[in-house]
Each structure stands twice: as C-alpha cells, then as structure tokens.
Amino acid sequence: MTERIRDFLSDRRRAGLDDGPVLVVDLDVVRENYGKFARALPDTRVFYAVKANPEPKLLAVLAELGSCFDTASVAEIRMALAAGASADRISFGNTIKKERDVAAALRLGVRLFAVDCEVEAEKIARAKTETGAEDVRVFCRILCDGAGAEWPLSRKFGCEPSMAVDVLEHAHRLGLEAYGVSFHVGSQQPNTEAWDGALGSASWIFRECAERGIHLGMVNLGGGFPTKYLKDVPAVEAYGNSIFRALSKHFGNQLPETIIEPGRGMVGNAGVIESEVVLVSEKSKSADEIRWVYLDIGKFGGLAETMDESIRYDIRTVHDEDRRVPCVLAGPTCDSADVMYEKTPYWLPVSLEIGDRVLIEGTGAYTSTYSSVAFNGLPPLETVVI
Amino acid sequence: MTERIRDFLSDRRRAGLDDGPVLVVDLDVVRENYGKFARALPDTRVFYAVKANPEPKLLAVLAELGSCFDTASVAEIRMALAAGASADRISFGNTIKKERDVAAALRLGVRLFAVDCEVEAEKIARAKTETGAEDVRVFCRILCDGAGAEWPLSRKFGCEPSMAVDVLEHAHRLGLEAYGVSFHVGSQQPNTEAWDGALGSASWIFRECAERGIHLGMVNLGGGFPTKYLKDVPAVEAYGNSIFRALSKHFGNQLPETIIEPGRGMVGNAGVIESEVVLVSEKSKSADEIRWVYLDIGKFGGLAETMDESIRYDIRTVHDEDRRVPCVLAGPTCDSADVMYEKTPYWLPVSLEIGDRVLIEGTGAYTSTYSSVAFNGLPPLETVVI
Numbered sequence: 001m002t003e004r005i006r007d008f009l010s011d012r013r014r015a016g017l018d019d020g021p022v023l024v025v026d027l028d029v030v031r032e033n034y035g036k037f038a039r040a041l042p043d044t045r046v047f048y049a050v051k052a053n054p055e056p057k058l059l060a061v062l063a064e065l066g067s068c069f070d071t072a073s074v075a076e077i078r079m080a081l082a083a084g085a086s087a088d089r090i091s092f093g094n095t096i097k098k099e100r101d102v103a104a105a106l107r108l109g110v111r112l113f114a115v116d117c118e119v120e121a122e123k124i125a126r127a128k129t130e131t132g133a134e135d136v137r138v139f140c141r142i143l144c145d146g147a148g149a150e151w152p153l154s155r156k157f158g159c160e161p162s163m164a165v166d167v168l169e170h171a172h173r174l175g176l177e178a179y180g181v182s183f184h185v186g187s188q189q190p191n192t193e194a195w196d197g198a199l200g201s202a203s204w205i206f207r208e209c210a211e212r213g214i215h216l217g218m219v220n221l222g223g224g225f226p227t228k229y230l231k232d233v234p235a236v237e238a239y240g241n242s243i244f245r246a247l248s249k250h251f252g253n254q255l256p257e258t259i260i261e262p263g264r265g266m267v268g269n270a271g272v273i274e275s276e277v278v279l280v281s282e283k284s285k286s287a288d289e290i291r292w293v294y295l296d297i298g299k300f301g302g303l304a305e306t307m308d309e310s311i312r313y314d315i316r317t318v319h320d321e322d323r324r325v326p327c328v329l330a331g332p333t334c335d336s337a338d339v340m341y342e343k344t345p346y347w348l349p350v351s352l353e354i355g356d357r358v359l360i361e362g363t364g365a366y367t368s369t370y371s372s373v374a375f376n377g378l379p380p381l382e383t384v385v386i
Numbered sequence: 387m388t389e390r391i392r393d394f395l396s397d398r399r400r401a402g403l404d405d406g407p408v409l410v411v412d413l414d415v416v417r418e419n420y421g422k423f424a425r426a427l428p429d430t431r432v433f434y435a436v437k438a439n440p441e442p443k444l445l446a447v448l449a450e451l452g453s454c455f456d457t458a459s460v461a462e463i464r465m466a467l468a469a470g471a472s473a474d475r476i477s478f479g480n481t482i483k484k485e486r487d488v489a490a491a492l493r494l495g496v497r498l499f500a501v502d503c504e505v506e507a508e509k510i511a512r513a514k515t516e517t518g519a520e521d522v523r524v525f526c527r528i529l530c531d532g533a534g535a536e537w538p539l540s541r542k543f544g545c546e547p548s549m550a551v552d553v554l555e556h557a558h559r560l561g562l563e564a565y566g567v568s569f570h571v572g573s574q575q576p577n578t579e580a581w582d583g584a585l586g587s588a589s590w591i592f593r594e595c596a597e598r599g600i601h602l603g604m605v606n607l608g609g610g611f612p613t614k615y616l617k618d619v620p621a622v623e624a625y626g627n628s629i630f631r632a633l634s635k636h637f638g639n640q641l642p643e644t645i646i647e648p649g650r651g652m653v654g655n656a657g658v659i660e661s662e663v664v665l666v667s668e669k670s671k672s673a674d675e676i677r678w679v680y681l682d683i684g685k686f687g688g689l690a691e692t693m694d695e696s697i698r699y700d701i702r703t704v705h706d707e708d709r710r711v712p713c714v715l716a717g718p719t720c721d722s723a724d725v726m727y728e729k730t731p732y733w734l735p736v737s738l739e740i741g742d743r744v745l746i747e748g749t750g751a752y753t754s755t756y757s758s759v760a761f762n763g764l765p766p767l768e769t770v771v772i
Contacts, residue, residue: 019486051720051762072720075763094720094762096665096680099740100405117667119740143669146722154722155714156678160670187722279482281503283529284546292542294482300756304686307693307723328541334437334458334480336532336540336573337693354485354505370686373759373766376437376480377461380759 001316001361002026005272008386018357021275021297023383025053025364027061029270033236034065037225037262040240044258047091049223050076052263052365053271057385059083062266070261074104081108093182093261095120095141095157103127106136114182114220116141116159118170125174137179138171139220140164142205144198149186149224150310158183161201165208172214180218180256181205187264188311189224192234192242196249203250218257219247225260227268227362230312236265264365271364273297273381277356278332291327293348295358298331298338302363302381304370306340316359319349333376387702387747388412391658394772404743407661407683409769411439411750413447415656419622420451423611423648426626430644433477435609436462438649438751439657443771445469448652456647460490467494479568479647481506481527481543489513492522500568500606502527502545504556511560523565524557525606526550528591530584535572535610536696544569547587551594558600566604566642567591573650574697575610578620578628582635589636604643605633611646613654613748616698622651650751657750659683659767663742664718677713679734681744684717684724688749688767690756692726702745705735719762 005024012018037046047070048062054076059069060083068089069080080090087109092102095116102113102124115121115138128136143158159167168178181202185194199219206216221243226233247255279294297303305311315329326345331338340346352358371380391410398404423432433456434448440462445455446469454475455466466476473495478488481502488499488510501507501524514522529544545553554564567588571580585605592602607629612619633641665680683689691697701715712731717724726732738744757766 049720054760054763071763073763075760075765079763094718096716096718098662098664098682117665119667120665123740154725154728155669156716156722156725157720158669159667160672163670166671276484278484279503279506281505281545283502283541283544284549285552286546296484300690304758330482330542332480332482334435334543336542339540339542342540354509369758369761371759372690372755373757374440374461375755377440377457377459377465379461 001272001359002029004028004386008384009274018274020379021273021301021381023271023273023302023363023368023381025055025058025267025271025383025385027058027270027385030058030061030267031065033266033270034062034067036236037260037266040236041243041258041260044221044260047259047261048266049261049263050080051369053267053368054079055383055385056083058267068259074101077105077108077110087111097123099123099127103131106131106133111136112179113138114141115167115171116157118167121167121171121174121176125176128175135177137177139180139182139218140167141182142198142201144183144185146184146186148189148191148194150188150190161205164205168205168209168216169212169214178209178214178216180216180220182220182222184222185224187224188226190226190233192238194224195221195243196246199246199250206256216256218259221258221260223261223263223265225262225265227264227365229362230314267364268362269364271367273302273360273363273367275358275360277352277354277358280352280354290345291325292330293327293352294330294332296332297381298333299340300333300335300338300372300375301331301378302367302371303331303340305366309341309343312341313363314361315346315348316361317349317352317356319351322349322351324348325350333378387658387745388415390414390772394770395660404660406765407659407687407767409657409659409688409749409754409767411441411444411653411657411769411771413444413656413771416444416447416653417451419652419656420448420453422622423646423652426622427629427644427646430607430646433645433647434652435647435649436466437755439653439754440465441769441771442469444653454645460487463491463494463496473497483509485509485513489517492517492519497522499524500527501553501557502543504553507553507557507560507562511562514561521563523563525566525568525604526553527568528584528587530569530571532570532572534575534577534580536574536576547591550591554591554595554602555598555600564595564600564602566602566606568606568608570608571610573610574612576612576619578624580610581607581629582632585632585636592642602642604645607644607646609647609649609651611648611651613650613751615748616700653750654748655750657753659688659746659749659753661744661746663738663740663744666738666740676731677711678716679713679738680716680718682718683767684719685726686719686721686724686758686761687717687764688753688757689717689726691752695727695729698727699749700747701732701734702747703735703738703742705737708735708737710734711736719764
C-alpha cells in the first residue's frame, strides 16, 4: 500500500465513485521492481510476463525502462508492440499455439518461440516458410516439478529433458535456430534454490545437443519470483545470488545468455484492490457457528487465485487493532463455489461490518484479467493505473 | 446437438469465420425445455435463473413464453426487464445484496427478495422506507446439504431452519411480507428425491411461523434440475412427480404456492461449444506416457465448471468410431491450472489431431458468463443464439 494509492482511493471515495471493487496499480512500485530485477541479475534480460497484468500504461512504462515481453497470444504481442516494444524484444512464450497465430506473430516481426514437442516446432517451421521469415529461434521448455511453489504447477508445459534434446534437434533440422532451454520453477516460489535442479538439466541438454553438433546459447529461467502476501518472501537479490551460483556450478565459465520472465514478482505488490463488505452473517445462533463475511469481489471477479485456497492475500481493514475472529470469506455471486477461504478460515476483526471497505494487498498480478466477463451480471474488475 | 446448430457451424466454417471457440445456443431447445417444466410442474411458476445464460434473445424467448426470472444483481434485473418481463415476474434471488442495490431494484418495481439472515432483512426494510415501496415480499433461504449434486454446494447460502423462523419473524416486524422459504438441492442433482428433506424443513418452518401468527404462502424449490453430460439424467417429469409427492406428504391439502428456478436444466442442453484442437503431444517417449490434448478453450475461457473436474462434458469428434486412448485435456492459456481433466483422463480417439474441431455438448449454461474478460489476451467466449 503506497501513499499514492491511499490518496487515489480517498479522492475516489470523496467523489462518490466507490461503487464496486477497484484495482489500483502504482507504477512507481513497478519501476522500483524492474530496477531490482535488473540489478539482481545484471546479465539477464527481463521479459515481463504480460499475462500477469496487461494494462497499457504499465506495459508502456516497462517498455520505456527497457523491458522485453513474454507473451501468450497474438493479442498480447500487439499490446506489447503498442506499448512501444520492438518485435525483437518480444517472445511468444506459450507452448500451445495455432499455426496461423505463429504466422501472425512472424508477420509482426517476432522471432523467438517456445516449444515443448516436435509437432509444435513443425508448425513454426511451416509458418516460417509461409511468411518467408528468417532467423527464427526456438527454445524448448522442460518439465520442472515446481516443488514448494504456492500456485500449483501441473505437467501442462514442458517435456522430459531427454525428449527436449530430440525436439531441439528436430527444430534444427527443420531450419529453425535451436536456441535454448526454458523451465518454470512454479509461481510464487519461496525457495531461492529452486532453480538449481532445472539448471542441472539445462546444462545436460546443452552438452547432449553439442554432441549432435547443435550449439545452444540461452537459458530462460522463467518466472516464479514471489510477491509478498501474508508471509514474508526472500528479496530479489537472494534469488539473483542463488541463480548465479547455480549457473556457475552447472555451466562453469561458459555461462549462457539468460532471460527471466517475472510477472507476479514485477506487478503483484504494485496493486491493491479495494472492496466493500456486503454482508456479515451467521448460519445459526449456535455459539460455535462461524461467521461469514461476503465481499463485493470473489473468485469470479478477480480473485481466481484463491482457487483451492492457494493464494492467501493480506487483507487490511479499518478495525485492524480490534480482536479477530475466524471468518469464512466469500464473494458476491449466487455460486456456491464462490468462496475464497473456508477450509482455513481468515481471521478478521470482530467489529468489521456491512459497508466497511477492505484493502486486499498484493493484487497487482493475476486478478483483473482472470475476472469473468459478466458472471451474475457483475462487470469485470475495474483497473486504474496511477 | 441439433440440426440447426450443425447447419450454423457448417455455414460458419464455409465462411471462414471459425477462428476461435464459439457457443451456439438453439432457442428451439429452450422452448421445448420450458414446455417440459411447465407441464411437469403445472402449478409451479418458473423463474429462469438468468445467471445460467443471460443472452438477450434467450431471455426474450423465455419472457414471451411466460417465464419469470430469478436474478442475482441489478444488472440482471435490467436485462430481464429489457427482455420484456414485467417487474412482478422478477425475483432478486441473491442473498448477498448491497442496500443501494436493493433500493435500485425496488425503484425498478421488483418486490420479491431472498434473505438468509436478519441484517439482510433490515437492509430491505430500510430500502423500502427510502423508496416508499409497498408490498415487499421476502423469502428465507435455508441450508440444504446438496448431497449427490455434481456441482459442489457449500454452506454459502441459507441458514439453519430454526434461524429461518426468527429471520422471517424479524422481517414481518420490520413491515415486510414474510412470504416463504427457499432452498437449493445442489446444481446438477441426479437424485429426484432430493427435495423431500428440505420440504420437510420448509413445512416445519410454515408451522412454527403460523404459531407466531405469521402465515407463509410460498416455497421456492430452487434449481438443481440437471442437463445431460456424459451420464443420462432423469427426465423433468420424474422430478415433477417426486416433488409433488413430497409436497403432498409434508403439506397435505394445504399446498403452498411454489416456484422453481431452473438454469442449467433450461439451457444446458440447448448449447454446444465448437473448439479446435491446438496441440496433441506427449511429455516423453516412454510407452506409458499419457497423451495431452490442448483445446482453444479451457477453464478460463468458459469451462470453469471443470474446476476440480466437477462437470464432465460430452465431447464429440469426427473420429468417434476410432479406438480411444486416455488423454489429459487442457486449455490454451499459459496457466498450469488451466487443465480440465487430468486426475480422471478423458478417452479420446487416437486419430484426433491438430486442427480438428471438437463439439462440447451440453454447454448452454454456466459457460459464456464465467469466461474471463481477457486472460492471456484471449477474448471471452463468443456466443451465438439461433
């Protein structure tokens, strides 16, 4: 929570515009975060993960600071270009792409693509032929168990390291530049050492490819850098140091080019959601009945990451000095699944009441875009960038 | 799948407009469903649950057929009015309402409101005074365990029956008409007998209120009527018969007025989503490696009800005569949580390949509105009503 956000919310309240939840993102915090990444990993290029928050002003600030952009779709590529990034600073990082979208990306000038299987490399090779593009680079994503990360990581992206060698060789034979390896240690990763194992696999793939005459040049270290929710998290510097040690351990003096793809770590702590308490109630008059607190934002209005109670936000109220009681925290829709914290209740002040505003901290990433388009007739989360 | 939907999709394909998933809803099926509900429960008023699918043309057809509307927000009330329903055919069925939204609903002419606690009744009483509205009716929702339902039902809505008596008495003293009781047996409820227990509680509340001089008149039987996914479901007639028996058992000759709130049961089977296979791959060359199939729609593009693999859609392909193999089915976004079926893999034809279209049946309800506004830059699910 910054003074600028506080002032903005006061002004909004005074103007009587505070009907409905709002996400406010402070660009000064984003600037500061970018600086921290740049300093912590000075030889690494930063590719901001646009999906975390694609607000145009935010992208423009990052473009001006020199950031590159990791995109998930042609629409995101267009957003990054509109924000002022040149195409050589954009990666199409989604391993699941329609061939016509690859062609569209090539026509827009993008030359860096993620793959995790041979058929995906074939799509890129065909689209390269179709568009006449040259110097098209691909990197192969490998599986990584994501142990310890707070947002679940499935086996959805990546392949086994041994298969990655074949995929890169296949890409090479198809006329693409087999450029490197990527992995992702899991989103909201509190363990600074989590990169070590995957870097070991990456260096093995570099050696295997070299034996086949293919010389890889780049390791994409992915994201995973956490933002502070309820628990403290290590500083970016600690991640930078740990990653540098692991790189040296596995690659010796032949350090590859590296890139990182922070999303949550870049914008999470730059945003605060203000929401209103719509109802506080109990289900019976029994003394051990738990209290239910209903907000005007829920799982379908932007807090999708509370799914399975994964991400536990820090919620501030005007009564924070008061005694706290366990509460079930739920959203405003007529959907019984729209409950944020129930298995592990959330302790809120006993004096919290209907109409009170609450601040949900650390919500700059993965909120506004998850928001449903109109579930229950409710509009998507309003976002203001200041 | 109807012939009209098939023809529409063929035309769309021929016109080259088939880039991206689309939901097609056949209004003839909706008309048929409305008729089935009206015949199965002839003395019951039908309040269509707008949140299931609020497409304007669909609402207009239902309004013309004489349907009433269960709404979750002021926006949905406006949609029902715009579709041609008069305000006396609209219920504000969300138990979680801002007081200013209650006032807005009263100004729009709505006079029927759900509550599940005393403070919610107080909001309505204050809004009644503020707006000068008269004859404002409230019904109290009670908890119901939802046993057997496929879409999870939490304790989010409703209170214990003993508390409902107090809530209704409180509403009565505040100058509201204590009108009745509502409950919900859980969405996609395959058990036709599921209404029996809750109707027993409702009749007890009627008697308790009568002893306090308050004469309730209505039981809102909620929704829960299923649509066919992979498994067959009982016909609407079976639900009608079972509910009528339970009503007679618990209320004898003094049958209350009844209403139902079908959503899924009204529009689920009227809709089909066409999606494209973006990628088919494996994670290693091991013989027991499972196949991954990625569609251009997923959990954040409209298939939110695959959360925890709750709803299992019937998926048709052009290769359905072929041998089937177990597949993990995933969506197109760069989010590892965007996987529909993994714990219980989905058996799909071994010949299914990139670029094939698949039809996801029974997707008329709870798809388009759940769709995220722009996650990964992907647009919300396109909906066409024919």
